[in-house]
Amino acid sequence: MNQPEREAPSLLLSAEERAKLWSVLGETIEQYVAGIRALPVSTEPEPEAVRALLRGFDFSRPMAAEEAIRLVADALARTQVHTPHPRYYGLFNPTPTTVGIAADALVAAFNPQLAAWKHNPFAVEAERHVIRELGSQFGYDRAQTTGVMTSGGSEANHTALLAALWSAFPELDAGGLRAVGAQPVFYVSAESHHSFHKASRMCGLGSKALREIPVDAELRMETSALEAAIREDRKHGFAPFLVVGTAGTTNAGSIDPLGEIAAITKRENLWFHTDAAWGGAAALVPELRPALEGIDSADSITLDAHKWLSVPMGAGIFLTRHREILEKTFHISAAYVPPQAAGIEAADPYGSSMHWSRRFIGLKILLSLAVAGWDGYAQTIRAMTKMGEELRAKLGAAGWEVVNRTPLPICCFRDGQARQASADDLETLVREVVASGQAWISTTRVRGSVPVLRACITSYRTDSDDLDLLVSSLNRARAKLGARATKRARVEA
């Protein structure tokens, strides 16, 4: 039978349909926010089951907007690792700020194009305001601070590499890397983020331009090894141009000796970048700030607002105290751009970043800061740090051995009894915990080889009961693993 011909719906939808959509959207979001504790932190759906959820989307049969929203919300709720869950102890993905969720919707509606100042002076100035204010939290001079909002820390680190290159080798601008006499090289710690490997390749430097400096017992860059590496490289005709210090490593939350690195880079005339993607938020808490000592000397800083500042993804920031460097690196002009507005103090955004059209990333940061205030953030970050201390204590009391030392809320740990547990055993433990739906944790390797369990406080909603649930779930998994090992031993005997 033929379907009755339906008029193609307009992209705008009718006033009634819009009203219905906004209310369903609001309810759906509220239901998720209010009901998240009742959900398992993750499920492990089969790929085929996930694809089956998409069969409801047949583009030859348009559906009502609110029905589409419901379908998607249901599919996400059933399949995703719930990173906003209070018992997601994972990879720095936060519970998003409520006002940040609203900000992202508002941005989509106004859809500002952040290439030219004249098109969206408020949006551009709002981001500059946020950048200067955050810079001042790191001890930067507001008047000198500039930067760019990015998709995340990876792009901010890529930007840092480019800025450092353009600062050291202006001849690159016209002649490319072949115009640089020597092979540029740069230094990161062995515990640094993998984005530098990618960025090195994307900058055309190749992976060998990245020098991994060994770390000490606390997983911090060995500065004597750094100095030796720079000396060796210079002796062999390489051209060092950058040192990256990490403030809060992804594995274990360790903080490189930023002050010492600052002194070395100053003496050696190298760019000093601090990757504070996650840990940088500690600058907002007076008693944690000393842990970042030296960061004010960094030439540039990566801060991910979508990590510990709990802003929805993606919200990375590249900050620098060199006002001219971004324009020097990304300068360009295009005939179709409206002429520069008179009296503005910096170039159009498109001439000082990788982007042309870009989303108004800064609004969710501006509104999150506006609504919580510095004090609200300090309290939140302090409380999460306390949860980290409490987790360390609870793990210790249950016979788990925490092997990393950091003021930040990440625990790397192993079974205090079975210290030599294999990576496979740890994977089994993690699978048990994750399959229980009680919590989400992971494994990692510190020092590139030692397998450990890793739990990080990433949600501002995590409380003591949540920690107890994690530890009891770990204990159960350990008991099960132990029982299995005993059985295996008996069979073998």
Ligand SMILES: *Cc1c(COP(=O)(O)O)cnc(C)c1O
């Ligand atoms: C997360 C992280 C990054 C990468 O940031 P994305 O936003 O995920 O691209 C870089 N460095 C460190 C230290 C990180 O923790």
